[in-house]
């Protein structure tokens with residue numbers, strides 16, 4: 001089995017029974033904030049796009065690049081489609097000209113022509129990507145590969161049961177706006193960033209240890225930030241709180257925990273994977289590439305500057321009345337929302353900075369009051385500050401997912417009172433009736449489900465499944481003193497009270513191993 005690195009989470013898998021192109025991403029994403037790193041725009045995409053199968057793991061724009069899919073991927077390719085709860089991905093791909101679809105039943109092996117076998121695991125909670133993320137397992141001629149991508153399944157049992165895996169490709173770096181955009185003292189941001197960086201690596205080690213593949217390929221990040229206003233997010237400034245470590249940092253951190261089977265794929269690297277080993281060729285020595293990272297980024301920044309400038313020029317729509325536009329789009333959804341609105345539980349304020357960089361229009365999405373209105377000097381749960389042009393553009397293009405556009409752009413700052421609130425972001429990624437109804441239904445089911453099994457962790461008896469997204473706490477839970485940390489997403493719980501310290505709600509059931517009565 002041949003695996004060609006094509007940048008970020010993208011790869012082309014070639015076997016004697018057919019080829020699969022995964023997640024090709026080349027054009028900048030999220031308001032021209034994210035670019036693939038290392039640069040993959042100079043690959044021979046005409047040739048790479050001539051494939052038998054296309055697999056897009058989910059709709060995040062660093063995985064689903066509509067323009068690239070339209071222009072470079074053969075429309076004869078059969079799309080291997082994860083079983084997602086909505087038809088959005090299929091609809092979008094059809095609109096780009098794809099006509100052949102294989103809807104892979106969730107977690108079931110499908111045999112394709114020539115003995116090529118695949119299995120897709122679709123994750124479908126509202127917090128998994130934009131309504132879903134997925135992983136692809138491939139087997140041909142006894143060689144097995146798992147493209148876990150940036151998906152975070154609670155465990156990998158469904159794949160280990162299919163036999164020993166030879167190549168495991170997974171995310172290790174950050175892909176979020178936390179903590180950089182928060183209006184916090186620098187020392188606090190560094191401390192939070194450091195914690196997050198460590199957590200990302202811990203989670204990666206855990207998945208690697210679960211699968212025990214012969215070879216581990218760090219993929220799906222980091223992106224690079226080429227706009228001058230975002231340049232500081234690249235991990236080139238010696239900031240230990242930077243959440244975007246690159247593949248060479250992965251190798252050195254992996255070595256510290258005894259990992260010796262890591263393989264970095266640059267765009268154009270080719271790994272031949274067999275049951276007895278892997279041999280890899282690179283377009284240039286990997287160490288040399290990372291030693292010259294700064295020069296690579298600077299050169300890329302100059303080359304991509306016109307693209308960024310052109311994008312920026314397209315965001316302004318002064319004719320749009322933002323308050324009226326937000327009212328029209330959001331108020332009907334506030335009316336429909338039960339769980340998300342209750343979960344947010346307070347007003348969320350948007351401070352929009354005008355074209356002059358000074359004037360500010362302040363708009364509140366009032367979740368309890370179910371209305372969008374001018375800010376009235378009240379206390380708010382969250383405050384976001386950004387250029388008004390960004391919201392104008394979202395309204396102009398009728399964007400239904402402000403996480404998959406605005407928030408991932410990192411082109412804003414934020415402050416909040418109290419804990420992280422996942423419902424705020426879940427709501428703003430569901431700005432359509434279809435998405436909102438799905439998310440509401442999911443939370444409804446989730447809230448009602450009882451999870452009766454308890455396990456003992458240290459001195460505590462706790463419910464086996466994490467109150468966040470049901471990770472198995474026997475694998476992901478760590479108890480230190482009276483505090484439980486679930487390492488899947490790093491959420492913390494105070495065991496004596498059961499209170500979640502990371503987010504609103506999500507209480508854990510726990511009692512001391514010696515006591516009889518569970519915490520109320």
Ligand code: FES
Pocket residue numbers: 466467468469470471486487488489490491
């Ligand atoms: S499942 Fe997310 S923190 Fe436990």
